[in-house]
Amino acid sequence: VNVNIIPNQEIIHINQNINGNLDNQNDYKPPRKLLLLNGNIFWGNTGNRVNSLLHAYAFARDNQMEIGITKHSWAMDLLQSIGIEDEFFPSREYDHEMWKDILHSEFGLQIMKNHTYMVQTYEEVHHMSAHDAYYYQTSPEDLKRLKKETGWDWNDTMEFHKEFLRRWFVRHATGGGYIHSGFRARDVCDLIYSLFGRQSVSGEDKSGEYDGGSLGNSMDHIKYTVIHSRYMEGKAGYRMRKLARTSKCDRLGAIHMSPEYVRSILENLVLDGRGNIVHKDGQGGKNNNSNMNNNMLHQPIILFSDGQIPEIVEQNLLNDPIIGPNLIIFTKELLDGADIALSVLADVFIGNPASVTSGFIARSRISLGMEQNYLWRKKRKEDFGGSSWFSVCNDECIFKPKIMEGLI
Numbered sequence: 412v413n414v415n416i417i418p419n420q421e422i423i424h425i426n427q428n429i430n431g432n433l434d435n436q437n438d439y440k441p442p443r444k445l446l447l448l449n450g451n452i453f454w455g456n457t458g459n460r461v462n463s464l465l466h467a468y469a470f471a472r473d474n475q476m477e478i479g480i481t482k483h484s485w486a487m488d489l490l491q492s493i494g495i496e497d498e499f500f501p502s503r504e505y506d507h508e509m510w511k512d513i514l515h516s517e518f519g520l521q522i523m524k525n526h527t528y529m530v531q532t533y534e535e536v537h538h539m540s541a542h543d544a545y546y547y548q549t550s551p552e553d554l555k556r557l558k559k560e561t562g563w564d565w566n567d568t569m570e571f572h573k574e575f576l577r578r579w580f581v582r583h584a585t586g587g588g589y590i591h592s593g594f595r596a597r598d599v600c601d602l603i604y605s606l607f608g609r610q611s612v613s614g615e616d617k618s619g620e621y622d623g624g625s626l627g628n629s630m631d632h633i634k635y636t637v638i639h640s641r642y643m644e645g646k647a648g649y650r651m652r653k654l655a656r657t658s659k660c661d662r663l664g665a666i667h668m669s670p671e672y673v674r675s676i677l678e679n680l681v682l683d684g685r686g687n688i689v690h691k692d693g694q695g696g697k698n699n700n701s702n703m704n705n706n707m708l709h710q711p712i713i714l715f716s717d718g719q720i721p722e723i724v725e726q727n728l729l730n731d732p733i734i735g736p737n738l739i740i741f742t743k744e745l746l747d748g749a750d751i752a753l754s755v756l757a758d759v760f761i762g763n764p765a766s767v768t769s770g771f772i773a774r775s776r777i778s779l780g781m782e783q784n785y786l787w788r789k790k791r792k793e794d795f796g797g798s799s800w801f802s803v804c805n806d807e808c809i810f811k812p813k814i815m816e817g818l819i
Contacts, residue, residue: 445533446476447523448486454541456745458767460489462819463544465572468519470544473553476537479523482591485541486520492748493579496588496596517578569810572819573778580755580779584748602749603756606711606739607633634688635711636677637757640668641766642719650765650818657814658764658804660787665763668714668724670731675800676761676785677707688758688783707759708733715750718742751775759783764809767818773809774819784809 448467453460464486471478480486497510514520523529529536539547549557557563586598598604641647647666655662664672681691682705691706712734716724725742729735743750746768754760754772762769764786773784787804808814 443532443534444474444476445479445523445529445536446471446474447479447481447529447536447538448541448544449481449484449523449538450540451483451485451488452541453485453488454545456768457492457747457751458769458771459545460485460541461771462767463541464489465575465819466547467539467544468571468575469549469568470539470547473549473557474537477521477533478519479521479529480514481523487591490514490518490579491584491590491596493599493751494582494584495579496584496586496590513582517582518575565810565812568812569807572774572810576775576778580775583752597748599748599752602753606713606753607635633711634682634686634707634758635713636707636759636761637754638668638673638712638714639754639760639762639766639769639772640666640714640716640724641763641769642666642717642724643766644719647763647765650816651763653816654764654814657816658787658808659789660764660803661789661800664788664790664800665761665765665786667720668728668761668763670727670734672788672800673712673728673734673761674708674731675788677712677759680707680759680783681705682707682710709737710758711739712737713739713741713753713757715741715743715746715754717744755779755781757781759785761785764815764818770809770815770818773806777806777809 446467448464454463467478467486470476495510495513511522514522554563583599584596586596586601588596590596643650648662651660651662651666654660679691680688683689688707712728714725714728718725725740728738729740741750746754751772755775757776760772760776760781760783762773762785764770764773769786773786776784784806785802787802787808788800789803791799791801804814810819812819
């Protein structure tokens with residue numbers, strides 16, 4: 412994964428400031444209470460699982476606890492679905508000291524190997540399943556206390572989420588190590604390589620010229636879009652009605668992913684002489700035919716769909732004379748690490764904010780400095796023959812509790 416990550420000016424304590432002091436980590440003393448994430452039963456899809464772990468951090472912060480995980484737990488499985496591979500093959504003789512240090516120093520997590528250690532070290536051990544962690548929300552009383560004691564608000568939660576996601580993707584798996592079960596870790600860029608070849612994903616055009624980005628060229632010249640479409644057995648409609656009230660976006664656009672909807676985004680994203688993506692004439696501006704072959708409509712478009720309304724999504728996109736020939740379809744209920752990496756590194760991401768996984772992908776992209784994220788669109792009341800859709804919410808909306816209605 413070759414992305415430009417801008418390091419923070421300050422190091423953020425990844426265990427959500429549970430000691431009440433972000434800046435002075437030298438004075439940090441672990442509380443004698445432990446939140447143990449054990450059990451191997453996941454809850455929901457990839458986005459739900461990430462939220463389970465992030466909510467566990469919030470529980471630990473609210474209750475002044477450290478976080479421990481067991482080696483064969485849902486939390487470890489989640490972390491290693493993207494990264495944190497072990498250099499050595501797991502064995503009883505090898506104590507995973509370096510691995511444990513990374514989890515503790517970078518993620519505020521401790522691997523708990525035996526019950527005796529926990530009993531001797533902690534006064535209280537609280538067990539939390541993935542299901543319970545997902546549905547945990549900080550109480551209004553705790554929010555008031557945090558606000559009073561530390562000034563904590565949703566912006567701090569957003570920055571914490573971004574920092575966690577940055578650190579996680581920096582530790583992405585390359586296939587050179589192992590996961591806790593003893594299996595070889597999978598390179599999360601496998602799907603990118605299979606589609607575009609084992610080349611750089613930098614997006615930098617070293618020649619200074621751009622030739623249209625066909626699949627036969629190196630990845631330096633390839634720009635691509637990922638569309639994440641989810642219907643969720645009708646649940647997407649219910650969620651979008653709520654999100655339409657809080658964000659003012661259209662309640663059907665991100666569900667149907669019509670050719671008109673997709674065109675309104677990609678027609679206005681033009682490739683300049685160096686292969687950089689620029690807005691042709693602003694959000695939702697009128698479309699013209701100049702440089703029409705150099706916009707993102709003519710680059711690969713990858714659709715991840717749950718396949719539940721193919722007559723609305725897949726068929727309409729395939730039948731479009733421009734989108735259809737550039738469309739690659741993956742019908743999957745659950746995205747794995749390679750699917751996530753492909754989506755996070757896309758030059759353009761079009762998602763459904765009703766999907767927790769779409770939200771996770773968008774938050775990851777924003778954390779890594781990736782632009783061109785489209786989840787919040789509204790249809791114009793007047794249509795003058797041009798693009799009839801425009802964005803109504805910025806990137807921060809995917810982090811705002813009042814907009815997301817419990818989906819983060």
